[in-house]
Amino acid sequence: MTTRSTQKMSKYLPTDQRPGIIYHGDCNHLLAELPDGCIDLCLTDPPYGINFKSKVKRVAKFKRPGFRKIANDKTPYTVWLADLYRVMAPGGRLICFYRWDVQEQFAEAIRAAGFKLKDQLIWDKMAHGTGDLKGGFGSQHELMFYAVKGRYTWKGKRPKTVFRHMKVNSQNLTHPNEKPLALLDDLIGCCSTPGETVGDLFGGSYKTLQAALLMGRKCVTSELGDVEHQNGLARLQKTNLQTRIQLISA
Numbered sequence: 001m002t003t004r005s006t007q008k009m010s011k012y013l014p015t016d017q018r019p020g021i022i023y024h025g026d027c028n029h030l031l032a033e034l035p036d037g038c039i040d041l042c043l044t045d046p047p048y049g050i051n052f053k054s055k056v057k058r059v060a061k062f063k064r065p066g067f068r069k070i071a072n073d074k075t076p077y078t079v080w081l082a083d084l085y086r087v088m089a090p091g092g093r094l095i096c097f098y099r100w101d102v103q104e105q106f107a108e109a110i111r112a113a114g115f116k117l118k119d120q121l122i123w124d125k126m127a128h129g130t131g132d133l134k135g136g137f138g139s140q141h142e143l144m145f146y147a148v149k150g151r152y153t154w155k156g157k158r159p160k161t162v163f164r165h166m167k168v169n170s171q172n173l174t175h176p177n178e179k180p181l182a183l184l185d186d187l188i189g190c191c192s193t194p195g196e197t198v199g200d201l202f203g204g205s206y207k208t209l210q211a212a213l214l215m216g217r218k219c220v221t222s223e224l225g226d227v228e229h230q231n232g233l234a235r236l237q238k239t240n241l242q243t244r245i246q247l248i249s250a
Helices: 006-010 027-033 081-087 100-113 181-191 207-214 226-236
Strands: 020-024 039-044 088-098 116-124 141-148 162-164 197-200 218-223 245-249
Touching (some): 020 027, 027 081, 081 100, 088 181, 100 116, 197 207
Parallel strands (some): 020 245, 039 088
Antiparallel strands (some): 088 141, 116 141
């Protein structure tokens, strides 16, 4: 393993004075710059490998553009997991969104990285989406894996596996896979404590960072796409968190 200076590593770590770090670039480059054991909770939504493109169209009256295809989405994108395990603290928790038809690939990659799979979590979106309107069920949920590095014990009440929060209205989306803030609050609240560091390697709308900072956590996040990065920053400008965030570009 390459040894890096403390000064170089500290550039990519949040502090009490700058609790939010946004890295505009490849998450694998960010991971390579982070020291061992620095992230307590990784809450992230990687490309599933389904070549996804949102069906949400551009709507001029809402001043919202259409969405591009998700990058690195040709095959299940799991290469980041091995280096993530290195930067997770002992007892570190991973919450990773995935889809039912790539479940085996993500489970295998999570275990191969060294994590112990503990549970499957379900987000009940309380409203179904699109899909095969004639031959398929109306999908109303999304799936997550919960895994740990070593062992973690709950600091409060034992959480349930189902989280019920209304999905973001399509008219308000700034990213095709944007999650509601209430869901992220719930997940961060039960799986971390104030002062801990949250990581999100696929930042998207930067909602995870927003939720983490508002809940008294630190957060380091990354986003590869230029358009997605700019849309996320524009959304954050409405939250009054800019002074607590540092931007770093690849």
